[in-house]
Amino acid sequence: MKTSKKLLAIVAMGIIMSGCAMGIDRARQAVTAGIHVLSATADEFDKIDAQKQADVIKKGQGGDLPGARADLKKWYAQRGKISHDYELAWDAIKTAARGVEAISSGTQKTVDFGQLASDVMAAIAQLVATLHDAGIKIPGVVQ
Amino acid sequence: MSPLILSLISLVAKLIQLGVDAAKASQDQHADILKKYDEALSEGQAAIDKLKSDFAQRDAVTAAVLDSLEKRG
Numbered sequence: 001m002k003t004s005k006k007l008l009a010i011v012a013m014g015i016i017m018s019g020c021a022m023g024i025d026r027a028r029q030a031v032t033a034g035i036h037v038l039s040a041t042a043d044e045f046d047k048i049d050a051q052k053q054a055d056v057i058k059k060g061q062g063g064d065l066p067g068a069r070a071d072l073k074k075w076y077a078q079r080g081k082i083s084h085d086y087e088l089a090w091d092a093i094k095t096a097a098r099g100v101e102a103i104s105s106g107t108q109k110t111v112d113f114g115q116l117a118s119d120v121m122a123a124i125a126q127l128v129a130t131l132h133d134a135g136i137k138i139p140g141v142v143q
Numbered sequence: 144m145s146p147l148i149l150s151l152i153s154l155v156a157k158l159i160q161l162g163v164d165a166a167k168a169s170q171d172q173h174a175d176i177l178k179k180y181d182e183a184l185s186e187g188q189a190a191i192d193k194l195k196s197d198f199a200q201r202d203a204v205t206a207a208v209l210d211s212l213e214k215r216g
Contacts, residue, residue, distance in 0.1 A: 069209060094184060
């Protein structure tokens with residue numbers, strides 16, 4: 001009975017240690033992938049904003065001022081939603097990165113890496129869906 | 144000990160070794176990872192700040208142009 005209890009404890013310890021190693025890897029991968037998507041999105045987002053505003057000015061100069069203002073309002077609404085999702089994704093990435101740092105540096109003993117990785121991936125998926133709805137394609141990101 | 148217990152111990156030892164190896168590798172990479180994360184987080188924050196600043200500048204220019212067109216009638 002004593003031997004089986006010890007064995008169970010050892011098995012549990014082995015599983016927990018392996019699980020921790022896999023969890024931290026998953027969180028690291030999520031952070032890396034997330035930073036890649038956000039970096040590509042920032043570049044494209046900036047270019048598209050410049051293009052949209054140039055189009056609005058052109059329309060206004062062409063005499064359709066109400067149309068220009070309506071286009072600008074529509075773009076600001078889309079841009080606001082994208083910016084909101086972008087910032088949420090950025091926050092999730094920062095939280096996951098801090099979790100990995102805390103464990104790596106030993107300042108924290110337990111971190112739910114599975115949850116952190118899921119939060120990052122969910123936030124990125126939401127951002128990608130919003131970009132897709134706005135008709136924005138990000139180079140190097142599958143939508 | 145029975146062969147079953149011996150094989151269980153061997154399996155557990157392998158699992159522990161896997162965890163220890165991963166933990167050791169993680170410690171070895173610790174400084175490198177922290178440095179990369181710091182750099183990536185700083186770059187990410189700088190990109191967001193630049194984006195906000197670019198948006199604000201463009202918004203001001205577009206608003207000024209549209210207002211000017213409106214005044215001209």
